[in-house]
Amino acid sequence: MALCDRIIGNGVGAKAVVAITGLMLTGFVMAHLSGNLLVFAGPEAFNKYAAGLKSLGGILWVARLGLLGIFILHLGLAIRLNLENKAARPQKYVNEATMEATFASRYMVQTGLLLFAFIIYHLAHYTFRVASDDVNAVPAEDVYGMVIAGFSNPIVSGFYVLAMAALAMHLKHGVSSAFQSLGIYHPNLNVVTQKLGPIIAAIVFVGFASIPVSVLMGCIK
Amino acid sequence: MDLTLHVWRQKNSKSDGHMEIVEAKDVSEHSSFLEMLDVVNENLLGQGKEPIAFDHDCREGICGACSLVINGEPHGPEYGTTTCQLHMRSFKSGQHVYIEPWRARALPVLKDLIVDRxxxxxxxxxxxxxxxNTGSPQDAxxxxxxxxxxxxxxxxxxxxxxxxxxxxxxxxxxxxxxxxxxxxxxxxxxxxxxxxxxxxxxxxxxxxxxxxxxxxxxxxxxxxxxxxxxxxxxxxxxxxxxxxxxxxxxxxxxxxx
Amino acid sequence: MNLDSKIPSGPLEEKWEKHKFEMKLVNPANRRKYDVIVVGSGLAGASAAATLGGHGYNVKCFCFQDSPRRAHSIAAQGGINAAKNYQGDGDSVHRLFYDTIKGGDFRAREANVHRLAEVSRNIIDQCVAQGVPFARDYGGLLDNRSFGGAQVSRTFYARGQTGQQLLLGAYSALNREINRGSVKMYSRTEMLDVVVVDGKARGIIVRNLITGEITAHTAHAVILASGGYGNVFYLSTNAKGCNVTATWRAHKRGAGFANPCYTQIHPTCIPVSGDYQSKLTLMSESLRNDGRVWVPKKQNDKRTAAEIPESERDYYLERKYPSYGNLAPRDIASRSAKEACDSGRGVGPGGLGVYLDFADSIKRLGEDAIKKRYGNLFHMYQKITAENPYKTPMRIYPAVHYTMGGLWVDYNLMSNIPGLFVLGEANFSDHGANRLGASALMQGLADGYFVIPFTLPNYFANEKFEPVNESDPAFKQTLDEVQTRTTKLLSIKGNRSVDSFHKELGKIMWDKCGMARDKSGLEEAIKKIPQLREEFWQNVKVLGDEKDLNQSLERAGRVADFLEFGELMCRDALHREESCGGHFRTEHQTEDGEAKRNDDKFCYAGVWEFKGDGKPSELHKENLTFENVKLATRSYK
Missing domain, CATH: 1.10.1060.10 (Alpha-helical ferredoxin)
Incomplete structure (x- = not known):
């Protein structure tokens, strides 16, 4: 109980939980990305991969629930911390300067909430198939076809690209910052940890955004 | 140099504060920021107005008493410098300078620029x-x-x-x-x-x-x-x-x- | 006035040990029945409060700053002396004792100074145990540096921030006791008077600087650790808040004030740059190791330093003191700078400055070597003056730095008012007429950690205490007096600011009672100060409310006390017809302009008794006897 209170109940502990869950979600995003990039390998490869995932059955649901739990912890604690932070300065500065804080770091909540909205839409779009008639028209087994159908709409694709920009910004600060929150700081390590955020952010953005852009440009059909 | 100061004035912890414009004329670029405020305060006193309250003590950058958020930056624009060691040559004549107290719920304002730390x-x-315990610890x-x-x-x-x-x-x-x-x-x-x-x-x-x-x-x-x-x-x-x-x-x- | 120094009998080396054994103790269970008030939270105050709290007494500690950690001990740069002999270069308790007595120009008590040297070793152990990060060498052991007035390396240091680290050590010990509930801390609370009941100090009157509320606090003993009075000069290296109020109020209640004329002027400070100047910044004395001090030979020479050829420069310290040269002691270096400027050869704005030139050292050792040694100091100089000391010589001028005088105390650190103890710079005890570098920190901590915890219980165990409370007549009356005075300051509504009075007083003190003093100047000051004081009480302008945070009001009270104290200081300087340490009377010098002591007539501590407002103070003498050292003339030629 004391441990739970020290970790969840306290800002320093809660930050560590946000960091760990954030890194886990980053891992998920990277895995998701590597799967998605199979779309460039053609319909068979991609649909086979999707079918393989579905065939996991129970395990897939455990993984999904686990992911949901991680996500809720990450989001919930981050929001709580943010509310505490807001309350800590009830009177704002009339003239406030920013010396060191990056743009990405100052808009973590905004990019985070945008991602939250995106995820709901994304699940509705492709997983639950309730958001787009174009996608719904394609049979559920043809995941490749769903992708093409979904991203053929420039507005949808635009939103996806925007969301990926938000994700990249979120990761740029979040990944490097997670190491500091976990107390991982050493001159010999910092060269890696401080670059890791921007590098992952770049990979994620280019990787994910390439799919809708390729669909729109007709590179994949 | 002449400066236009925008200073947070607040009578005490219970009252509301506001920004007030105070002109600082003929400021020497060799004076420190706090010395500039000293001169402003002497002028305010001459006009029958209450001087601006601010914390300060050693004025050599070590006691930690001085504070002030100057144009949005705690201790002003110079890196690695306390307000008491900040000199007016860091400012330009005609500049508007915003001076505010530390802002945090746990550091409530007591008066003007003074907060409770x-x-x-x-x-x-x-x-x-x-x-x-004071006594006979082992040899250093x-x-x-x-x-x-x-x-x-x-x-x-x-x-x-x-x-x-x-x-x-x-x-x-x-x-x-x-x-x-x-x-x-x-x-x-x-x-x-x-x-x-x-x-x-x-x-x-x-x-x-x-x-x-x-x-x-x-x-x-x-x-x-x-x-x-x-x-x-x-x-x-x-x-x-x-x-x-x-x-x-x-x-x-x-x-x- | 009873000035029994209560020095224990026996050989010098055994006095303290013997005395410690002979003093009575207070049973641990009984300690909580004793209330102790500590005024001031610097090295002496914080260490005393922490230790006494740790022993189980009920301690209340007061400071006017917003946190006890801000006391001006924090600004000490150089280091702290201790006779550890870690360097094996011949140091010993006796040598530290002798250096301190000699450095003080033979005007301190032998027994006190010896005790100081003895406990100096415990201080280092204690501080290290608290986690004070002293400088260390690669073997992990403590490092030492050498300092003025000594031929051994006995100074422990923590970069240029030794005072800060020691104070934070004492502050952390204090925090531990606050956490345990044995010390109650009152910050932003200023002591404005001592309450004496039946001849004993039984409490103080304080003003809460946030609410303006004036209240009384009772105790069985009051410890003053309120620092020195250097700010009587307005410009000094002291913090802006440093003041004489606590000790002066105690003096007015009967405590003897000893040797107020002993003030130390530090030779290497950044000169005044304009009349807005609010304080002076010290540059470490160590700069004189590699810097050469000079002024132009010609008067009113308006050329820049670079334009003045070598042949037209006067390296006056090297000329006058060939063997010590630029490393002449503080008082001598300071006076020589003043002489040079008085003769119209000073440099910089107003002609109040001399050059400290590193050009030769840079040529000899390279800029990098100089940067390694003094980089942070050069950086600080450049920050303040916007001049690059690697390219042009620094300008320096002496500034008031420390005051050796203070309330008279006996060997137990108790003033002549029973129950009123005085520690640190506030007392007069250990430095005689001049303090050596790195000895102030040593004395503050010695008093607080290792002396008062033994002598205070002895006082408690030997006294019977009547119960007192805040509604007793003595408390009510003192509180009323403080209240009246505070109200009076606000009601004058005159035309002059508090600072303008303070500046004027400072100028009188600096001109007439500064580095060099003479009879006619002092007499003039004694005439002028009461006039200024009178004008103050008729024409000072203090705005704001009484029941509110009011910095002008705080300052007004302190300046009012300086206006009384300054006069006593001049009287003391006038009566002491000799030159010794920090007190230089131009009438009393050798043919070469060196200080001339008069041991036949003035080998005593001059202790002043307050006889009432407007009445001249009465001088008492505590004769100093030297059984272990021979009185000698200092020479640095």
Whole structure:
């Protein structure tokens, strides 16, 4: 109980939980990305991969629930911390300067909430198939076809690209910052940890955004 | 040079404050920022207006009494400098200068630019010490301390407790201040016996005072007049996790025989 | 006035040990029945409060700053002396004792100084145990540096921030006791008077600087650790808040004030740059190791330093003191700078400055070597003056730095008012007429950690105490007096600011009672100060409310006390017809302009008794006897 209170109940502990869950979600995003990039390998490869995932059955649901739990912890604690932070300065500065804080770091909540909205839409779009008639028209087994159908709409694709920009910004600060929150700081390590955020952010953005852009440009059909 | 000051005026902790425009004429570029305010205050007094209240004492950058957020930056635009050592040559004639107090729920304004920093003292009282009775400790050289450790501990120990870290932090978090003490004593062997209790107590007190949480934006490091590194925050985080796991809840005491 | 120094009998080396054994103790269970008030939270105050709290007494500690950590001990740069002999270069307790007595120009008590040298060793042990990060060498052991007035390396240091680290050590010990509930801390609370009941100090009157509320606090003993009075000069290296109020109020209640004329002027400070100047910044004395001090030979030479050829420069310290040269002691270096400027050869704005030139050292050792040694100091100089000391010589001028005089105390650190103890710079005890570098920190901590915890219980155990409370007549009356005075300051509504009075007083003190003093100047000051004081009480302008945070009001009270104290200081300087240490009377110098002591007539501590407002103070003498050292003339030629 004391441990739970020290970790969840306290800002320093809660930050560590946000960091760990954030890194886990980053891992998920990277895995998701590597799967998605199979779309460039053609319909068979991609649909086979999707079918393989579905065939996991129970395990897939455990993984999904686990992911949901991680996500809720990450989001919930981050929001709580943010509310505490807001309350800590009830009177704002009339003239406030920013010396060191990056743009990405100052808009973590905004990019985070945008991602939250995106995820709901994304699940509705492709997983639950309730958001787009174009996608719904394609049979559920043809995941490749769903992708093409979904991203053929420039507005949808635009939103996806925007969301990926938000994700990249979120990761740029979040990944490097997670190491500091976990107390991982050493001159010999910092060269890696401080670059890791921007590098992952770049990979994620280019990787994910390439799919809708390729669909729109007709590179994949 | 002539400056237009926008100064936060507030009668006391209960009343509301507001920004007030005060003209500063013929300011010498060689004077310090606080000396500029001294002259402004003498002029205000001459006009029958109450002088601007601000904290200051040693005026050589070590006591930590002076504060002031100047144009949005705690201790003003010069890096690694307290307000008392900031000189007017850092400003241009005709400039508008905004002067505000530290802003944090746990650092309430007492009057004008003066804030109550007793929350900082209470955090130190919670555990920022080595329990060593005055008496006959072992000889000072009985326990050698590697020079890199001593130097690293010193880098943290230079904290002057001014509060600029909390003032600069977007979340009003004094992590750099708390971490400086935790880190200093965590590195030195003398601090080891109490390291778990210390970090748990100090972090807990920081929360109770109503400060915010660190989001690793490092505004504190940029504002710190003593250039203390956020490395110490990372060390405090490590200390905290270690203690959270290792420290057992306190048992009820029992008398001796 | 009873000035029994209570020095224990026996050989010098055994006095303290013997005395410690002979003093009575208070049973641990009884200690909580004793209330102790500590005024001031610097090295002496914080260490005393922490230790006494640790022993189980009920301690209340007061400071006017917003936190006890801000006391001006924090600004000490150089280091702290201790006779550890870690360097094996011949140091010993006796040598530290002798250096301190000699440095003080033979005007301090032998027994006190010897005790100081003895406990100096415990201080280092204590501070290291608290986690004070002293400088260390690569073997992990403590490092030492050498300092003025000594031929051994006995100074422990923590970069240029030794005072800060020691104070934070004492502050952390204090925090531990606050946490345990044995010390109650009152910050932003200023002591404005001592309450004496039946001849004993039984409490104080304080003003809460936030609410303006004036209240009384009772105790069985009052400890003053309120620092020195250097700010009587307005410009000094002291913090802006440093003041004489606590000790002066105690003096007015009967405590003897000893040797107020002993003030130390530090030779290497950054000169005044304009009349807005609010304080002076010290540059470490260590700079004189590699810097050469000079002024132009010609008067009113308006050329820049670079334009003045070598042949037209006067390296006056090297000329006058060939063997010590630029490393002449503080008082001598300071006076020589003043002489040079008085003769119209000073440099910089107003001609109040001399050059400290590193050009030769840079040529000899390279800029990097100089940067390694003094980089932070050069940086600080450049920050303040916007001049690059690597390219042009620094300008320096002496500034008031420390005051050796203070309330008279006996060997137990108790003033002549029973129950009123005085520690640190506030007392007069250990430095005689001049303090050596790195000895102030030593004395503050010695008093607080290792002397008062023994002598205070002895006082408690030997006294019977009547119960007192805040509504007793003595408390009520003192509180009323403080209240009346505070109200009066606000009601004058005159035309002059508090600072303008303070500046004017400072100028009188600096001109007439500064580095060099003479009879006619002092007499003039004694005439002028009461006039200024009178004008103050008729024409001072203090705005704001009484029941509110009011910095002008705080300052007004302090300046009012300086206006009384300054006069006593001049009287003391006038009566002491000799030159010794920090007190230089131009009438009393050798043919070469060196200080000339008069041991036949003035080998005593001059202790002043307050006889009432407007009445001349009465001088008492505590004769100093030297059984272990021979009185000698200092020479640095």
């Amino acid at each position: 007793t929350s900082f003292d209470r955090i130190q009282q919670a555990g920022g010490f080595v329990s060593s 050289n009985a326990l050698p301390i590697p020079k890199p450790d001593a130097d690293k501990a010193f880098d943290a120990a230079v904290c002057i407790g001014c509060g600029a870290c909390a003032a600069a932090c977007k979340n009003a978090s004094p992590m750099l201040f708390v971490a400086a003490k935790v880190s200093q004593l965590a590195i030195l062997p003398q601090g080891k016996p109490e390291r778990e209790r210390r970090v748990l107590a100090m972090v807990d007190q920081m929360k109770k005072e109503g400060f915010g949480n660190c989001t690793n934006q490092y505004e504190c490091e940029a504002a710190c007049p003593k250039e203390i590194s956020v490395e110490h925050i990372a060390r405090m985080n490590r200390e905290y996790f270690r203690a959270a796991i290792l420290e057992e809840p306190e048992k009820q005491g029992h008398g001796g025989d």
